[in-house]
Structures are given as structure tokens and as C-alpha cells.
Amino acid sequence: MPTHLTIHTAEPGPVIDRHIFGHFAEHLGRCIYDGLWVGESSPVPHVRGWRRDLVAALKQIQIPNLRWPGGCYADDYHWRDGIGPREKRPRRINAHWGGVVESNAVGTHEFLDLCEQLGCEPYLAGNVGSGTPRELREWVEYCNATAGSLAEERAANGHRDPWKVRLWGIGNENWGCGGNMTAEQYSAELRRYSTYTRDFPGAPLMRVGCGANGDDFRWTDVVMRDGAKGPFGGPMIQGLSLHYYTVPGSWARKHPASPFDAAGWKTVMALGWKMEAIVRGHRAIMDRYDPSGAIALVVDEWGSWYEVEPGTNPGFLYQQQTVRDAVLAALTLNIFINHCERVRIANLAQTVNVLQAVALTEEGGGRLVLTPTWDVLGLYLPHYDAKRLPVHSDAATLQHDGLSYPAVSATASLAADNSVTVTVCNTDPAASVEITLALTGRTPAVADARVLASSLLTACNTFDQPRAVTTRPLDGVRVNGQRVSVTLPPGSVAALHFA
Ligand code: AHR
Numbered sequence: 001m002p003t004h005l006t007i008h009t010a011e012p013g014p015v016i017d018r019h020i021f022g023h024f025a026e027h028l029g030r031c032i033y034d035g036l037w038v039g040e041s042s043p044v045p046h047v048r049g050w051r052r053d054l055v056a057a058l059k060q061i062q063i064p065n066l067r068w069p070g071g072c073y074a075d076d077y078h079w080r081d082g083i084g085p086r087e088k089r090p091r092r093i094n095a096h097w098g099g100v101v102e103s104n105a106v107g108t109h110e111f112l113d114l115c116e117q118l119g120c121e122p123y124l125a126g127n128v129g130s131g132t133p134r135e136l137r138e139w140v141e142y143c144n145a146t147a148g149s150l151a152e153e154r155a156a157n158g159h160r161d162p163w164k165v166r167l168w169g170i171g172n173e174n175w176g177c178g179g180n181m182t183a184e185q186y187s188a189e190l191r192r193y194s195t196y197t198r199d200f201p202g203a204p205l206m207r208v209g210c211g212a213n214g215d216d217f218r219w220t221d222v223v224m225r226d227g228a229k230g231p232f233g234g235p236m237i238q239g240l241s242l243h244y245y246t247v248p249g250s251w252a253r254k255h256p257a258s259p260f261d262a263a264g265w266k267t268v269m270a271l272g273w274k275m276e277a278i279v280r281g282h283r284a285i286m287d288r289y290d291p292s293g294a295i296a297l298v299v300d301e302w303g304s305w306y307e308v309e310p311g312t313n314p315g316f317l318y319q320q321q322t323v324r325d326a327v328l329a330a331l332t333l334n335i336f337i338n339h340c341e342r343v344r345i346a347n348l349a350q351t352v353n354v355l356q357a358v359a360l361t362e363e364g365g366g367r368l369v370l371t372p373t374w375d376v377l378g379l380y381l382p383h384y385d386a387k388r389l390p391v392h393s394d395a396a397t398l399q400h401d402g403l404s405y406p407a408v409s410a411t412a413s414l415a416a417d418n419s420v421t422v423t424v425c426n427t428d429p430a431a432s433v434e435i436t437l438a439l440t441g442r443t444p445a446v447a448d449a450r451v452l453a454s455s456l457l458t459a460c461n462t463f464d465q466p467r468a469v470t471t472r473p474l475d476g477v478r479v480n481g482q483r484v485s486v487t488l489p490p491g492s493v494a495a496l497h498f499a
Contacts, residue, residue, distance in 0.1 A: 002434040002485070003395045007412045009420055010441040012387035016413055018064040019345040020336045021377060021384065022123065023358070024301060026071035027106070028097040029316025030353040035361055036114065037106050044366050049105075050114050053368050054352060054359055058118055061358070061377040062384065065167060067123040067300055067347045068111050072096040072177035074169065075129030079139045082107020083157055096177060098315030108143065112163050121167060123300070123347070128171030128186075128193055128210070129179035137196040140168065144200040164203040167345070169300070170194055171210040173243060175219060178210065183219045186210060187227030194236040208239035208298050208345075212282060215244075215274075220282045224289040235294065239345060242282055243301040245355075246272045246328060257306040257319040258458045265324050265429040265457055265491065266400040268304065272328045273405035275302065276335045283342045296344035299336065303349045303356030304328055317354045322460045323469050323491055325356055326372035326452055330409070330425040330493040333380055337411040340388055348373070362463055369461045372469045375452050379471060379495035382421035386413035389420065398428065408433055408488075419447065420498040426488040429457050437484040439498065444484055447499040449474040453492035 025031050038044040038051050045052040069077050073096055081090050082104045089104035115122040124143070126136040138150060143165045145151040151162065170193050172178045174186045181189065190209050199205055209227060212219040220240065228237050248255040248267045255264060282297055304325050305317075312318045329348070336343045352359045358374035361367070388411070395408035410424040420442070426433045437444075451474040459469045474494050477486045488494055 002436050003393065003408045004436050004438070005410050005422070005424070006392040006438045006440060007420065007422060008390045008392070008440050009414065011390055012414045013390060014341050014388055016337050016340045016383045016386055016388050017344040018384035020333070020340065020343055021063070021380060022065040022067065022345055022347040023058070023063050023351045024067040024071070024347040024349045025351045026354065027069050027073045027077070027094060027102060028071060028350065028354050029313065029318055030361065030363065031350050032106050034364060035352040037110070039105065047117060048113055049110065050117055051361070054361070055114070055117050057359055057368070057370055057374065058351070061374060062381060063118060063120045064384070065121040065123045065345065065347070066115055066118065066351070067125060067169070070125055070172055071301070072173060074125035074172045075127050075131070075174070075178040077127055078131065078135065079108055079142070083109065098313050109157060109159060112165070122163070122165050123167035123169065124165055125169035125172050126193070126197070128174055128189055129177070133193050133196040136193055137198060140197055140205070141200065144203040146201055162200065162203060166203065167206050167208065168197055169208045169210070169241065170197065170237065173213065174210045175213055175216070183222035184226060187223050190223065190227040191230060191236050206238040207236070208241050208300065209237040211241035211243070211298070213243055215278050215281060217281050217285060220285045224286060228289065228295060237295060239296040239298040240286065241298045241300045242278070244275055244278050244299070245301070245303060245305040245349070247305045254305065254307040257304070257309070258322050258460060260324070260458060262429045262457070266398070268324055268328055269331065269405045269427045270400045270403035272331050274403065275332055279335055279339050279343060283339055286342060293341060297339070297342045299343060299346040301347060301349045302332060305355055319355060320460050321356065321371035321373055322458050323372050323452065323454045324457060326376045326469070326493055327425050327427060327491055329356070329373045329376045330423065331405070331427060333376070334409045334411045334423065334425070337383060337388055337413070367463045369463055369466045371461055372452060375469070375471050376493050379450060379452065379493060380423060382415055382419070382495070382497060383411070383413045383423065386415040386421070388413050408435065420444070422496045423493070424488065424496070425493045426490060429491045432487050432489050434485065434487050437496070438482055439484070440482065443482060444479060444498040446477050446479060446484070446496065448497040449477045449486070449494065451488065451492055451494040453489040457491055
């Protein structure tokens with residue numbers, strides 16, 4: 001039985017904000033050091049310390065924003081540690097992640113230089129857990145002010161012009177590593193910190209409050225009620241975050257990234273699809289307090305989280321990526337696109353060498369490998385800032401371990417050049433699926449069709465076989481009037497582009 005997808009091309013909906021394809025780089029394991037940053041004396045080719053091949057790979061998928069410096073690290077980070085001459089910066093212990101010595105070689109100037117090299121927006125996470133409103137206020141002023149002592153200090157440190165950083169997180173996971181606060185406590189802190197997190201000329205801020213852990217809907221309810229507005233109704237935040245990871249097994253005994261069998265594949269799909277109910281639930285609460293949709297839902301940490309690879313530091317969260325993670329990425333991005341009225345920023349955790357990374361680098365070495373998740377982000381490029389199109393699907397619902405998820409998940413968008421892109425994934429690891437697409441209101445001409453799939457479900461890219469899993473042309477696309485038919489292989493992600 002084919003799956004029928006009807007795409008209403010004459011009914012463009014809201015814009016799919018390119019920022020939902022954002023990334024996250026924490027001072028954790030080998031994400032920054034020995035990942036993105038190799039340092040200025042490294043034999044690995046770099047531009048001012050940032051690894052050249054990695055920057056090029058991230059530019060290829062046009063990463064729109066990069067969140068930094070954490071994560072849990074953010075609420076233990078004091079920005080003054082990372083400015084001024086590098087050799088004079090304090091060496092701290094990264095207590096959250098492996099207890100390693102943090103040299104502070106990468107600080108504000110270096111990170112913002114990386115964002116300039118990438119052509120992406122920085123998203124700085126402020127310290128609420130162990131910081132002060134004054135410290136956060138001064139960091140904003142240091143980055144964004146045009147005059148005054150902090151702007152002069154910035155200039156003396158090498159950057160005369162303000163960076164005009166727009167995206168600021170007011171803490172991270174303050175219900176946990178960011179201070180173990182209650183929602184009521186955090187709401188009060190949020191109002192205090194937001195008050196002093198000021199706009200400077202030409203640099204209005206988007207303040208992102210710390211949102212819930214997964215399906216903790218009470219947290220969102222309390223923060224929207226008590227923290228999102230000041231006593232006179234003025235807005236305290238423009239965004240509220242949400243963190244949800246796909247963790248097969250339990251936090252104490254996570255499954256490995258590989259090997260896994262068909263049941264292991266399904267577990268990840270089913271847990272990943274929980275994101276749909278989680279986003280829906282938070283969105284409903286936000287709709288109640290903020291019916292105009294002014295406050296964005298910012299899913300600034302998402303992705304798969306497995307047991308670390310054998311022999312690696314448990315505090316470094318280094319894991320492989322298989323084709324299963326690529327399908328998980330597509331499934332999740334489709335959820336964000338389907339809720340793009342409210343979900344306007346999201347950040348995959350994390351960029352390199354940590355969790356669901358888009359790239360892995362050889363420890364202390366020069367080789368780089370791009371994961372299948374990187375390829376999926378490439379397939380989604382045409383959705384950036386395009387208008388979402390309604391998709392009606394009769395896809396079957398699959399059941400696993402008491403959870404359900406769709407056998408086929410699809411999204412579509414209309415770009416400014418009037419082209420239509422349909423991204424679709426087959427979540428079934430064992431069966432191919434025949435898809436028929438009806439594009440109402442137009443006679444489709446297929447400009448491009450690509451697919452990511454592998455006959456081996458555990459297939460991954462390695463330093464020896466760096467492109468074992470990648471996209472290839474999707475063969476067998478048949479057009480008959482307004483209808484398009486194609487067969488998707490088991491466990492695959494495809495993008496079809498219609499001129
Ligand atoms: O991404 C790894 C960690 O996961 C982050 O530091 C934290 O915010 C979350 O718990």
C-alpha cells in the first residue's frame with residue numbers, strides 16, 4: 001500500500017525560520033578544544049586557530065547560529081576569564097565535563113571570530129547559576145556597547161566595533177546543573193537578570209529564558225506566568241528554551257550508538273517522536289499566556305545521546321553516528337517545521353565530537369569525518385526561510401514499546417523562487433515504502449531528488465571510510481500529471497525539489 005502525501009502548494013503558511021537549523025558548541029570533551037579549535041600553532045590548517053576544513057563543512061550546511069559556551073558549562077563560566085592576552089588567562093577546572101583543565105584559550109573574541117568566519121549568528125548563554133546580574137549585564141555591554149569603558153576595553157583587546165550579539169540565553173538548565181532551582185525561584189531570577197540584560201544602540205536583544213526539561217509542562221506554565229512578564233506587563237523574554245534528548249535505555253545505562261538491531265532502531269524512532277508531544281504541550285501552554293506568539297519556543301538542545309564509545313572519557317560524550325541518527329534528525333526537524341509558528345530557533349547538540357555531532361575529528365590528528373546527520377542538514381537547506389506548505393499524509397502509525405511514531409514523516413515548503421521542496425523520511429528499518437505525492441495546483445517538474453540510505457542500518461562514516469553513508473540521486477521518480485511516485489528504501493531520508 002503506497003503512502004499518499006498531498007501537498008497544498010497554493011496555501012503557503014508561516015516562514016520556517018532558518019534558525020531552527022542551529023547548532024551548539026560547548027566547552028565539553030573535544031567539541032571546542034581539539035575539535036573546532038586547534039590553536040594558532042597547530043599543523044592542522046586553520047584560520048586564527050579555528051580548523052579550516054571544519055569551518056568549510058559547517059559553511060556548506062550554512063549553519064545559521066551557534067550556541068556557546070554551554071550547556072552546563074555556561075552557568076560555571078565567567079566571561080572575564082576568556083578575554084585579554086591568552087597567556088594571562090586563568091586555568092580553571094571544567095567541573096562538569098571530565099574535570100579537565102580549561103585554559104580559556106577560547107573566549108569571547110575567539111568565539112565571535114569563529115561566528116564571523118562561519119557567517120552565522122552567535123547565541124551566547126549567560127551565567128545565572130553562579131554569576132550575577134552585573135556580570136551578565138557587563139558581558140552584554142562588552143559585546144554590544146559603542147562607547148564607555150567596556151567598549152574601550154574591547155577595542156584594546158582587538159575589536160573596535162561592537163559585535164551586536166542578539167541572542168542571549170538567561171541561564172541554562174537552571175532546574176538542574178544551572179542551580180537546581182524551582183520554577184518559582186528561576187522565574188524571579190529571570191526577571192532580575194533580564195532587567196539588566198540591556199539593549200545597546202543598534203543591538204536589540206532576544207533574551208531566551210531557561211525552559212523545561214522534556215515534558216515538564218509545569219516549568220513552562222510557571223515561567224510563562226511568573227517570569228515572562230514584568231510587574232507592569234513588559235516582556236522579560238523573547239524566547240523560552242526546551243531541552244529534550246533521545247536517550248535509549250536509561251540515563252544510567254544508555255544503549256551504545258552501535259551496534260543495534262531492528263528493535264534498537266525502533267526504540268530511537270519512538271523516543272525521538274516524543275518530541276512531537278513535548279513541543280505540542282509546551283506550545284499549548286505558551287499559546288495561553290502569549291496568544292500573539294511573541295515568545296519563541298527555542299529547542300536549544302536536542303539529539304541522540306548514547307553510551308560513550310569504548311575507551312573514551314565518559315565525561316566527553318563522544319559517540320558515533322549511524323544512518324539511524326540521520327533519520328532521527330529528519331524526524332525531529334520535521335516536528336520543528338510543523339510547529340514553526342512557535343519553534344523559531346533550535347540547536348542540535350553538539351557540533352563536533354560530542355553527542356549527535358555533524359562532524360568527528362581524529363584525536364590530536366588531522367582527519368575529519370562528516371556524519372550522516374551533516375548530510376541531512378544539507379538536504380534541508382531549501383527549507384531555510386521558505387514558507388511551510390500543508391502536507392496531508394495517510395502514513396501508517398507504527399507501535400513500539402508502548403510508544404507510537406509515523407512510518408513516514410514529511411514536510412514541504414515554498415521558496416521565494418517559487419520552487420517546492422519536500423523532505424520525507426521512511427522510519428521503518430525493514431521495509432521500503434512507496435510514496436505518491438500530489439502537488440495540488442501545479443504540474444511538478446523534478447529539478448533534483450536525493451536520498452540518504454544504506455543497506456546496513458548501522459552504517460556510519462569513519463576516518464577510513466569517510467563517505468560510506470552520504471546522499472545519492474534518488475532514482476525512479478515518476479511524474480504523471482500532478483502526481484509523483486517514488487519508492488523510498490528502508491530507513492532513509494529524501495529531499496525532492498520541484499522547480
Ligand atoms: O549537551 C550536553 C549537556 O546536556 C549540556 O551541557 C546540558 O545543558 C545538557 O544537560
